[in-house]
Amino acid sequence: MRTEDAILERWFARAVEAYPGETVRFLTAERDQFRNPVGHVLRENLAVLLRELLGGMEPSRTKPALEAIIRVRAVQELTATQAVEFVFALRSVVGELAPEHDALSLGRKVDQLALMAFDEYVRCREKMYEIRLNESRRALSVPAAMARMGS
Amino acid sequence: MTDNRHKIEQVPPRSDWRDPAVEFRKGTYCHSAGAKYVEALGLPNPRDWNPADADWKLPSDWKEIILNGMAERLERFRSFKLFMDVCVRCGACADKCHYYLGSNDPKNMPMVRAELIRSVYRRYFTPAGRVFGSLAGGRELTEEVIKEWFYYFYQCSECRRCSVFCPFGIDTAEITMIGRELLNLLGCNINWITKPAADCFRVGNHLGIQPHAFKDSLEFAADELEEVTGIRVDIPIGKKGAEVLFVMPSADFFATPHYYTLLGYMSLFHEIGLDFTYSAYASEGGNFGLFTSHEMMKRLNAKIYDEARRLGVKWILGGECGHMWRVLHQYMETMNGPADFLEAPVSPVTGTRFENARSTSMVHICEFTADLLYHDKITLDPKRNDKWSVTYHDSCNPARGMGLLEEPRYVLKRACNNFHEMPENTIREQTFCCGSGSGLGTDENLEMRLRGGFPRANAVRHVREKHGVNLLSCICAIDKATMPTLLEYWVPGVEVAGVHELLGNALVMTGEKERTTNLRGEPLQAAVPETSPAEVVHG
Amino acid sequence: MAALVAVPLLASAAGVGKGILLVGIPYAAFAIFLGGLCWRVVGWARSPVPFRIPTTCGQQTSLPWIKSAPLDNPSTGLGAVGRMALEVLLFRSLFRNNRAEIYDQRYVFGDSKWLWLGALAFHWSLLVILLRHLRLFVQPVPAFVLFMGKVDSFFQIGAPALYLSNVVVLCALAYLLLRRLWDLRLRYISQFSDYFALLLLLGTALTGVLMRYGTRVDVVAVKRLAIGLATFQPVVPDGVGIVFLIHLLMVSALAAYFPFSKLVHMGGVFLSPTRNLANNSRMKRHVNPWNYPVKTHTYAEWEEEFRDKLLMAEIPLDEAKHD
Structure with missing residues (x-):
């Protein structure tokens, strides 16, 4: 296995640690995109993030990948800390598996990503208030429209 | 340096399900x-x-x-x-x-x-x-x-x-x-079930919309439809001796996007000259009794047959709703039948006798419309739906409590030019729930609903990325209420519509004015070119 | 002197003990099995099926030009029988356990059928083994049993020839057990009774295999016992051996345990209302034997309550009730 694959596997394992024990194996083992959507989103996007962290941190690729992961974690039974914790885990994973890597530069990128993750987490929670409001508007839209039209 | 300091709070792994x-x-x-x-x-x-x-x-x-x-x-x-x-x-x-x-x-x-x-x-x-x-x-x-x-x-x-x-x-x-x-x-x-059930029991529908307001809503819909089509449709309520009683979920006349589906029904009934009536007493097809108890289900459902008997109709037509159809198909006649005062449903336009509904005497609108289309009794212009790239979400109850799978697809494929299925193990009898069914679609439960709806949204995202799908069609009032919320969070850019909204858009009506907008009042063509699938954000 | 008395006493006690082990326990276990199973099935059957609630797994029968799924969503009794046959003989629902993996933009199906395969292999080989045992209970041995034995040992590996069903049943049981231990989700839901049933079956199968290929037993003695039991003229033969005894006790335990455990699914599957009913509830009224009248809000009550609003909106009132 290439080092990067090994890092990804270890990182994934760290990211699912937040879930109840019985679920960890399912999230890890089941590869079907539709039978294991949570694991799939996590795996796909961690791979993108890893490439970017070891590479150039291109925002147009980093941001959507991070968003996809956080969006899932923001609605699950996780605290804010647990939702973003996986980002920090990368530092030690890389430290263990690829000690030759420039820890300082990676550390900076991880910090940057972590800050983005916090932002995204807050955005998701805010989004939930917004969609909640929109839903209640739609639920009574006809009477509201009638009132507007003076019907 | 250690990462462990971030692990402030671990989810305690439940070792044993017996711990309540x-x-x-x-x-x-x-x-x-x-x-x-x-x-x-x-x-x-x-x-x-x-x-x-x-x-x-x-x-x-x-x-x-x-x-x-x-x-x-x-x-x-x-x-x-x-x-x-x-x-x-x-x-x-x-x-x-x-x-x-x-x-x-x-x-x-x-x-x-x-x-x-x-x-x-x-x-x-x-x-x-x-x-x-x-x-x-x-x-x-x-x-x-x-x-x-x-x-x-x-x-x-x-x-x-x-x-x-x-x-x-x-x-x-x-x-x-x-x-x-x-x-x-x-x-x-829970309140989101019991309150609508109580309102439905006393007033007639989930929101407790009283008869005069019910009529106002339908009149208002007729006004809107006239603006789009130039045609004024009738609003028969409680008309004795009509051939058909039409029952729909009440959300169709107070919420969007349900409402556009109502405009679709109205256009269709007018175009084929159906002799039908709405009812203010049975102004709710949905039945939150199903989510309460068998007894409550029976108590709320009784209105439909009672009203059909009182009005002397020949048979009943039912609108787009998921759990409503589980009740109508699997419970209604057992609970409140026999329906011996009704006749086996026959389409007045095609003469088709709906053998599959001969005893209960209630036909699903998709069955009815598919039959019309099959016999070429109505003309459609699917180009009017060209701004949409459509997928179809099978609602749980019609799929797994009935088997209504092909009828809506037949209607959709005739009414739209761009139709794409979601992956096999997420549709038909394997369809994923919206996550808000059975009375759980309340806003205080939003977080749980977003979790429950994620597998469905994930499949929608797949067709959005692959085919540029921007509209999810369905035949369930709860889907129409909660899917827009779900998709707004998980797959922004995909809207939700009823099958008969798309039919209503495409339906060429005799004497209509040239249509410039769809039933939503939006221009028929997208203002800006749709984002191509490749540009859709991946994730 | 004491020895002279004690020896015959012990011998007769041993004889009685052997009788209990070889005859008493099997009879008791079989009686519990039959009685218990009847009690369970009658118990289920006594509860009515108030509503017609099949889980529909395919297109309904509606318009004549729409192709329906007669086995996954039957609209006739015959179709429901077909659906049950598929379910019971081929485990149709477990087979549905598919997945769509995406490799290079195309779907690859399959690969998730292990549970189906394991369950099917176990149940079918168990049936073959049970039927094969008839050769011990019936004299002369029926032709189909002999034939089955021939097919089962088709490959003629070793002497006595290896029965395929023995290999399959052991592999399948091992798979079912390992899967329960290996898969965290399954381990989470598994209960003592799940392991107990598997271990009992595994023990029975292992002792059976051991008798055939390892410590040989006196087949003539076993057959004498078996025919004696089957004809209700029990004899207690000598020299059946300890392995046989364990085998027999495990089978007895299994039979007696059967009706009180999840193993009764064998009988239950036939009664499942989501599978054994035709989806024809709109074609033919299904009757609920305990359907009772309920309190409704009648039209008359409703009209009375909303009369003003109805008049205001010019919605026609009911003439029959209104002057």
């Missing part, structure tokens, strides 16, 4: 039913209480009530009795529940959800359990267990997906229905 403790965390449970609604329906133990409180104000003999209630239901329902006995815990259902897939909470695995009640059954109703207790899989009935039931039976949308994969056909929906009936005996109801 649950935490009522905001966003993941529904409010309790207000006392006045419980009272209005004459249900037991009306009181004000909150699931997050320690004291649920249960009646003092609550344990006896539950055990007697179980005994009674074991005698009444073979399904319940059998499903308590035959599960072998093979695990085939484990990853079939959308709540489990989205929440990863192991108690959302269908067999564990059933086991919550099954363990009590074993302890109190089987010889092995009485003697060996927990060794035989039994569990004591405590107040904690009641709270756990409440938490998890209001976390099952009765979608029946697990039942498709179970080698014994064990249907968690059936178990959840009984579980909720038992909870109702103690007065543990």
